[in-house]
Amino acid sequence: MSVTMDTLVSLCKRRGFIFQSSEIYGGTGSCWDYGPLGVELKQNIKRLWWRDYIQRRPDMVGLDASILMHPTVWKASGHVDNFTDPMVDCLECRRRFRADKVDETPWVHYCAATKGNKFTIPAGEPCSHCGERRTLCPECGKGSLTPPRQFNLMFKTFMGPVEEDASLTYLRPETAQGIFVNFDNVAQSMRRKLPFGIGQIGKAFRNEITPGNFIFRTREFEQMEIEYFVNPRDTVEGKPADEYWHERWIADSLAWFQRYGLREENLRLREHEKDELAHYAKRTADIEYRFPIGWSELMGIANRTDFDLKQHAQFSGKALSYFDEERKEHVVPYVIEPSAGVDRALLAFLADAYQEEEVRGEKRVVLRFHPELAPVKVAILPLLKKRDDVVRTAHAIRDTLAKHWTVVYDDTAAIGRLYRRQDEVGTPYCVTVDVQTVGDTDKGESADGKVTIRDRDSMEQVRVPIDALPTVFLDLLSGGSWSAVASRFR
């Protein structure tokens, strides 16, 4: 059984992952705030992506371009002219709708056949009394709609103190253009040879008319984008270099999501049809994920050819090309663009990790996050919070482990309750400190210096000397299996 969006939204709020933006003021449309656990999860996704794609690869470098750019960037990229949706306005209530979606919502109808009674009629259906179809505004049922007009999805803003056309600019609708305009800076300063890639993580903004589905589509979002530049004259394994690298990036991207926990059966590849392709794209493939709202795009991997570099060369008057030493000629690189949304990736990891199971007649909710994604790696739980020595030892363990990982200390409930709480936020391991750990002088029992580690997924427990904890967690949190590690202490 797959999890519903409502269940995820409520878990995210209850457990400090994601809150509605400006909630005390009634919320802001489709904006969300990442809470204490959400920000850890999001940082982990970005950190792993950066580590795997930028730091570990010899052919990649990073960049952090500014959100506000020269306004001509967006003319060159085509966003000023083409990044639009057709909109219609109601002349009565002034509401605005996407022209292609207006028949996809239920509509309000004052029916002449029933003395003008008001009905709400399902999307796309005629009135069952008079047989009429919707022609007026679907919300108020009274106003007629204007002909469609193109509405640009970029957020406009003004640079400097004067609000005039000359100072008009935009919040970037994608991070990619910051990479294109820096192509020459990076290639020269880093002495790069093709093929090489530039990766960037950052915020982007789109004034979507119909955002929604929690963090799936929002007006402010974060992207993880790579522009991978190749020499279109080269061949690799008998294929043009751009086609070869496009294939490689599709395979790498699919493998990356699986490595951190997305199940294969929830992932699929969808090729863009010829009529769906952007005019400059040679081929685009989407990786789709089976979200709670159904199969939807998780990331896109496009072959954008030499379109962007050529456009910026034309608009800026600066050559954006590469000197091919072998052929002694200038060439404009082709670019492969693997582009993923951080928020969407987070939603997918969350949905895939969610599991409900029955344990001894009780429902257990557990987020089976990959340990490297889990917001909290280890929870330290004292079994008796009235005993000073137990609490002191637990805090000392917390302090030691916190040098390496995100750990928490919690003594605000009974142990069963504490375990459930950690399961529900996906903490892979709990450590409990009990009387045996510190000894009981009244009963003449000496301290054994050991604590219990509990594994989230199997719920198995094993007793481990306190001194061994750093090496044990280093092993467990960098890919070591629970059964192998636990067997050393049985």
Ligand SMILES: [Zn+2]
């Ligand atoms: Zn209206």
Ligand SMILES: [Zn+2]
């Ligand atoms: Zn009617």
